[in-house]
Amino acid sequence: MLLEFYGLREQPFGVTPDPRFLYLSPAYREALASLYYWIESGRGFLGLIAKPGMGKTTLLFQLLQKCRGNARTALLCHTQCSSREFMRFLLAELGSEGDEKDFVRMHDELKKLTLQEARAGRSVIVVVDEAQNLHPSVLETIRLLSNFETPRAKLLQIILAGQPQLADKLASREVSQLRRRISVLNGLSPLSAAENSKYIVYRLRIAGYSGGPLFAPAALRAIAQFAEGIPRTINNFCFNALSLGFALGQRAISVAVVEEVISDCDITKHVAEAPSLLPSDRKVDRVPSSRNFSVPCSTACTTGNQVDDTLTPDEAKAYMQQFAWKVRVLKRKRCRTPVTAPSSQDHDETVRGIGFDSGGRQ
Numbered sequence: 262m263l264l265e266f267y268g269l270r271e272q273p274f275g276v277t278p279d280p281r282f283l284y285l286s287p288a289y290r291e292a293l294a295s296l297y298y299w300i301e302s303g304r305g306f307l308g309l310i311a312k313p314g315m316g317k318t319t320l321l322f323q324l325l326q327k328c329r330g331n332a333r334t335a336l337l338c339h340t341q342c343s344s345r346e347f348m349r350f351l352l353a354e355l356g357s358e359g360d361e362k363d364f365v366r367m368h369d370e371l372k373k374l375t376l377q378e379a380r381a382g383r384s385v386i387v388v389v390d391e392a393q394n395l396h397p398s399v400l401e402t403i404r405l406l407s408n409f410e411t412p413r414a415k416l417l418q419i420i421l422a423g424q425p426q427l428a429d430k431l432a433s434r435e436v437s438q439l440r441r442r443i444s445v446l447n448g449l450s451p452l453s454a455a456e457n458s459k460y461i462v463y464r465l466r467i468a469g470y471s472g473g474p475l476f477a478p479a480a481l482r483a484i485a486q487f488a489e490g491i492p493r494t495i496n497n498f499c500f501n502a503l504s505l506g507f508a509l510g511q512r513a514i515s516v517a518v519v520e521e522v523i524s525d526c527d528i529t530k531h532v533a534e535a536p537s538l539l540p541s542d543r544k545v546d547r548v549p550s551s552r553n554f555s556v557p558c559s560t561a562c563t564t565g566n567q568v569d570d571t572l573t574p575d576e577a578k579a580y581m582q583q584f585a586w587k588v589r590v591l592k593r594k595r596c597r598t599p600v601t602a603p604s605s606q607d608h609d610e611t612v613r614g615i616g617f618d619s620g621g622r623q
Contacts, residue, residue, distance in 0.1 A: 263503060280319060284463045392421040404442060
């Protein structure tokens with residue numbers, strides 16, 4: 262119904278990494294061209310690092326699709342695994358499934374497969390997505406795979422793709438040998454406001470839209486500000502905007518619809534309120550005197566009936582003065598003696614009597 266209402270053949274803002282919908286902004290075009298060039302040059306190890314939602318996987322699908330004519334490809338996403346499991350996943354992706362094998366046999370089988378492809382004039386390209394999750398021992402296993410080579414060429418082209426944590430991991434001394442083998446490390450930057458609008462228009466056109474502007478200029482500006490150039494956020498936001506526009510019967514998405522979606526996406530509305538520092542049934546009593554000593558709420562009252570052991574000397578003094586005063590009040594009530602406001606001397610004497618001097622030190 263929604264697609265028919267807006268004249269679309271398919272959903273333009275889906276969640277799958279369909280390379281047909283990859284919008285090649287200058288940064289994305291440069292990253293794709295760089296990866297393709299270095300693969301063609303047989304450099305061995307390449308890297309792609311970007312924040313979540315930037316479209317790394319979509320770009321990698323486009324790259325593999327471009328290389329599929331003269332290469333055998335594998336895309337691995339299961340990265341929370343051991344070295345043995347990684348080898349099993351890799352062989353399965355390359356179409357070499359079999360019975361349970363030990364690590365040495367799997368290693369030999371992979372080498373035979375790459376040699377077979379090399380004799381046929383084809384390379385083997387392995388893309389490891391979400392590589393920031395790989396354990397250093399698995400990264401070392403991957404490094405050793407780069408030793409698959411002939412005197413003239415590398416038998417394996419490996420691309421490590423992941424979030425910025427991957428850069429942190431590669432910068433560690435533990436995997437320094439792998440880092441030295443990476444020929445190029447590409448990144449993806451968020452879309453600008455102008456690219457944000459072009460991205461939306463491009464995806465609508467790929468999905469079959471051919472009418473006038475579907476999003477008002479003010480709506481596009483609001484989306485760009487909200488999404489901060491992250492393609493996944495743009496997709497989710499535009500899907501919600503089209504859904505709401507369809508429900509309201511709007512042929513064009515106005516800024517009012519966008520503002521309503523922004524309000525609906527406000528996660529802070531669903532976050533539980535921060536608990537009060539003091540339970541509602543507890544109050545901080547104040548000393549009935551002109552000096553007005555009180556227990557610090559951030560220290561003495563937040564730990565139940567006990568005083569926080571990180572009190573400063575001044576806080577400790579104030580707390581003990583109030584405690585001593587309450588004891589004196591209780592005693593005088595029992596004796597039915599009128600209670601007068603404590604003098605400065607009374608406070609100092611009381612505090613010294615329980616182990617503190619006038620400066621709050623024990």
